[in-house]
Amino acid sequence: MEVKITNAQMTAIKKAGIKIGKVRARNLLKDEEGLWAYSAEDLTLILQIANATYRAGVPIMSDAKYDALYVKELESKDPKNEFLTSVEPEPVIESKTVELPVKMLSTEKAYSYEEIERWVKRLVKAAGEINLDLSELNIRVTPKLDGYAAYDDGVKLYTRGDGSRGQDITRAFDRGLTVAKGGVRGSGAGEIVIKKSYFDEVLSGYFENARNIQASIIAEKKVDERIQKALDEEACVFYPFDQLENWVGHYQTFLSNFQDILREIWDSVDYEIDGIIAEATNSSLKDYMGSTRKNHRWQIAYKVNTEITKVRVREVVPQTSRAGKLTPVAQFEPTKLSGARLSRATVHHYGMVKSKGVGKGALVELVRSGLVIPKIERVIESVDPDIPEECPSCGSHVVWDGDNLFCPNTTDCPAQAENTMIHFFKTLRNVDGFGPKVIEKIYQSGIKSIHEIYGLDVEKLMEIGFGEKTSENLIEQLLASRTLEINDWRFLAAFGVPRLGEGYCEKLLEHHNITDIFDLTIEDMINIDGFAEISATTIHEGLKSIEKEFQSIYELGFNLKETKWAVSKSDLLLSGELIVFTGSMEHGKRPDMEAEAKILGAKIGKSITSKTTLLVTGKSVGEKKIAAAADKGVRVLSENEYLQIIKKH
Ligand SMILES: [Zn+2]
Structure with missing residues (x-):
């Protein structure tokens, strides 16, 4: 295969400190078919070249090729290779390298379900060692955004760099980059991403891939006007990790529903993603497991081949x-x-x-x-x-x-009705026999809703054309579906309301009773962490359309297991506060106090802005700083006054 290396690519390679000439690079890249004969060193070199060009926005190969061909080959040759296990440096931006406010670790990667299982086993083992009740071992799953990693401390925006030192790319915010979901600055680690639909519709004709755009947003040179427009229209955003759509549930549910969760999370955001991230939620377990030099032990990324x-x-x-x-x-x-x-x-x-x-x-x-x-x-x-x-x-x-x-025919379209029925029984998981063929036959006999299926008996099924044995089985299955215990969120998910997948159902029922959900307003839903406005509107509409059918099925009596209620962030003591801690504290180290405030629902800033609500002052804080804060209307508390407030609770 003929390979072309452009001057821009060559510049990126040189800037990354990779010592290779154009001819040798071309020869290395040319033989995709013969990769099996390459040494681990050569493969690493190719991957380094790919990274350097990718980070510069002039990728030499597609992401798919990178993963599917080269990473795979290196893994099979040398699974412990430093390249595969280390945090990847980002050498292309020409800004001063500065120390990151916190270390940004990389994430351990898994490529198979078996590796995920092994990771969960490690969590279970660690939980046992600290006597954590296994019923409290929950996993949070979020999409693994395929953007540009960065850290926002509220004042500056940094690249991840080598994990300890990165580059100041605050200019991206100066250019109009916004925080996703209307969030505020200072949410910590996240990714600069661009909406997939926007890229496809508006930008794909002008740019090869989203990478070029991300690189341009943070680069020193002036941004292209199309990219500026994307920034202005909030199609390019900084997406903080703690704002991501997520699924949270018990580790056993996580393992047994892995594929469904993967699929749901995959479809939950309109951004490029290349996998999911799973992590333990229990803070004592996280503290106990800690991290290696490169990864948190309580977190793993599942990258799909x-x-x-x-x-x-x-x-x-x-x-x-x-x-x-x-x-x-x-x-x-x-x-x-x-x-x-x-x-x-x-x-x-x-x-x-x-x-x-x-x-x-x-x-x-x-x-x-x-x-x-x-x-x-x-x-x-x-x-x-x-x-x-x-x-x-x-x-x-x-x-x-x-x-x-x-198809606008919501009442009489066979495909819509049959697929709704199939989805219902498939999602319940405790019923066999109601697959597409059986449902089609039932539908053709004039039965058009799920509650009517529950009204069938053996005779009627035989009239429809099923054999005696089959009919008896089907009736038995229907009975079992009502008597076997089933999570209420699964029951709700079975109704197939658009955007209300299992994860969202669970989240919804962590805050509301299943019998109350039809009375919720869109506002009520947005107040739940993880519900965006568009989803909430769609879900609200969808719930209205299934309400009648839901009631007639619910009244049949199912053995529903209620979801445990969660504390909502908006109920927490410091919700809505954006706090800046300054000076040296006596109660504990500042990062610990910040972490504590976060747990209580606050956001933390590093310097005073118009959004700051509270300044907590430790020892030796200048009068000037306090006066400046008061001028901006910020409430100022001494460390002791602050402790009084949080101790009461
Ligand atoms: Zn139709």
Whole structure:
């Protein structure tokens, strides 16, 4: 394969301190097929080159190739290689290197479910050693954003650098970078990311990938006007980790539902992600396990292996989902990818079919990341595509909503009704037998809702056309589904309200009773940590539409296990406060006091801004500083006064 290395790439390589000439670099990169013969040193060198160019926004290879070919090969050759285990340096920005306010560790990586299981075993073992009740061993799962890691202390923004020293890139905020979800400055570690949908729609025609844009936001030279617009429209944001969509649950639930959780978290954000991060939530366990020089022992990243291949599309077929959305499914010659034989893959939406020209004869790049269903990420040769005008299930005239085509027939569309039923029984998990074929047959007999299925008996099922044995089994299963204990959040998730997956259901029921959820306002939902406004609006609407059906099914009597209630952040003593600690403290070290305030719901700032609400002063704080704070309307407390307030509680 012919490899081209541009001058910009060569500059990035040199700046990163990698000593290699253009010719040798080209020769190294040229032989993808013959990688098995490469030494670990050569592979490391290629990966270093890839990193340097990637960080500079002029990547020499795609992320998929990086993971799927080179990292994999190095892992198989030398699994303990320093390169694979160390925090990756970010050498391209020309700013002064400064000490980071806190150490930013890297995350240990797992590439298989077995590695995740081993990690959980280590947690369980450590929990045993400190006599932690295993019922309290919870795991928090968040998406692993694939952006540009940075740390915001409220005043400056830093790159992660080597983990201890990074570079000052505060200019990104000066240029209008905002904090995701309307958050405030000073939330600590996070990633600079760009909305996937915005990139696809607005920027993909001008920039090769999101990487170039991230690099440009933090680089010294003036930003491109398109990128400035993306900043102004808040399509590029700094996303603090503690604001991320998340799933929290018991470690056993985490293990047994791993794939579902992965999928849910994967779909929870509109940003590029390359895996998930799982971590223990119990603070004494975290303290006990501590960290190595590079990683926290209580945290792990699950990175999914990515493989890519090219296929020629035979046909694109629409499928109506339970929410009425038409999913374009591309069919092609059976192709092997990540160990599976595939002959179909979904295209993101009909907007992409239309704008990128995915139709019969198109050549597309197929990507499969671990467990995730294969997706078409790139169109190499486009065609003039067919856009359906009718719902394939009920024949209704379909309508556009944003990038999606919808079947508006919510009451009588067989696909929507059948998929709703299938989803219900599949999500309950304690019922067998109600798969697509059985449901189709039941639906065709005129039964159009789940509560009517519960009204069936053996005779009626036999009338519909099932054998006696099958009918008896199905009735038995229905009974079991009501008598076996089931988590109330799972029961709620079974109704398939858009955006109300299992994780959100659990979160919702940590704050409200299942019988009260239909009375909640959008406001009530946003008050729950992790519910964004758009999700809350959709969920609110969705709940209204299932309310009647929910009540008729709920009244049948299910054996529901109530979710334990959580303390909401807004109930905490210091919620809403943005506190700055200054001077030396007597009660404890300043970082410890800050950590304590955070637990009580406060945000911590490093210097006084218009958003600061409280200044806590230790010893030897100048009058000037106090006066300046008072001028800004900040409440000033001595260390003792502050301790009085928090001790009362
Ligand atoms: Zn339809």
